[in-house]
Amino acid sequence: MPLPPKGAADEEAGADPMAETLRALAHELGDLARLGDRLQGPISEALLAAGAADGARMKEFQAIDLLVQRLHGVCVFVDALSDLAPQSWRLDCRPALDKVPLTDLARRLARSHHGGVHGDADLEGDLELFG
Numbered sequence: 610m611p612l613p614p615k616g617a618a619d620e621e622a623g624a625d626p627m628a629e630t631l632r633a634l635a636h637e638l639g640d641l642a643r644l645g646d647r648l649q650g651p652i653s654e655a656l657l658a659a660g661a662a663d664g665a666r667m668k669e670f671q672a673i674d675l676l677v678q679r680l681h682g683v684c685v686f687v688d689a690l691s692d693l694a695p696q697s698w699r700l701d702c703r704p705a706l707d708k709v710p711l712t713d714l715a716r717r718l719a720r721s722h723h724g725g726v727h728g729d730a731d732l733e734g735d736l737e738l739f740g
Contacts, residue, residue, distance in 0.1 A: 624699040631691035633718050638684035645677035 652673060656666055702719070709715035 624701045626694075626696055627698040627700045628691045628694040628696060630700055630702055630718075631687055631694060635684050635688035635691060637714065637718065638680055638687060642677055642680035642684055645673065645680060649673055649677065 649670075653670055656670060706715045706719050709718065
């Protein structure tokens with residue numbers, strides 16, 4: 610639940626405008642949707658090259674397309690909510706950020722409402738290859 614506006618002390622304590630937090634979340638969702646969209650081509654090519662053109666595999670590929678569409682839809686919705694949220698609504702996001710297991714993601718979400726710049730979600734973070 611949003612905290613009511615209380616003044617400068619809240620800003621120092623970590624209470625941020627809810628609209629900015631929603632905008633940061635929308636940006637992350639948009640990055641994920643764009644990444645999923647970008648991966649659809651290579652995944653499709655890999656499926657076809659592996660001879661996995663059967664109905665079950667094609668259904669899985671269609672599920673990827675649905676995932677991308679839904680991510681984009683939620684992104685648009687959250688972005689619209691950020692435009693509707695009154696600037697007086699404030700929220701201390703630190704407890705929620707502490708639960709985000711991806712450090713780079715938590716940092717981007719935290720920075721977003723403290724003047725930071727977003728990067729592409731697919732270009733940041735650690736890459737771990739499994740062999």
